Amino acid sequence: YAEVDIRMLPGHTTGDGLAYLRKHLDDPAIDIAIIGEKNPSRSAPEGRLFTALADATRAEYPDATVTPVMTPGGSTDSSYFRELGAKAYGLCPIIAPREQLDGFHGHNEFITVEQLAAGTRVLVRAIAAAATAP
Known part of the structure; x- marks a missing residue:
């Protein structure tokens, strides 16, 4: 038994992922079951919301390059808003050193008071x- 988490990018379907697995596993005796799936989603990096986020980020961090980054598989809550037709973006408005980033979503995850103030x-x-x- 093996469980694999595959997150599809926009423009690709669960069927595409299954076809890829079947082709590369090349063994009809292997049973593949979908445990759950979520359609990928994205919001275009344009419009007043994206502009507001980009401008506000550059006001705090003048040297920042603001660019969209996709979370594969729509694995954030933003995907639910996009399903309703709203634009949604994730933003982590802090500068963190590598060792702090390595701890995100782990034990003792934290941001500093200064990072909280800047992000706010x-x-x-x-x-x-x-x-x-x-």
């Missing part, structure tokens, strides 16, 4: 800008 400033600016944009 980014989000407050972004919300204000998005809420008042034409």
Whole structure:
């Protein structure tokens, strides 16, 4: 028995993933079962919300390059909003050293008070800008 977590990118289906596995396993005796699936989703990096997030990030971090990054398989809560037609973006508005990033989603995960303050400033600016944009 083996359990494999495969997250599809937008434009690909669970069927595509199954076909890939079957082709490369090349053994009809292997039984493949889907335990769960979620359609991939994305929001285009354009429009007032993305602009507000990008501008607010650059206001706090002038040297920042703001670029979209996809989480494969739509594994964040943003996918539920996208299913309803809303644009949704994930944003982690802090600068963290590598050793801190390595601990994210692990035991004793943390951000510093300074990171919390900077991230809060980014989000407050972004919300204000998005809420008042034409």
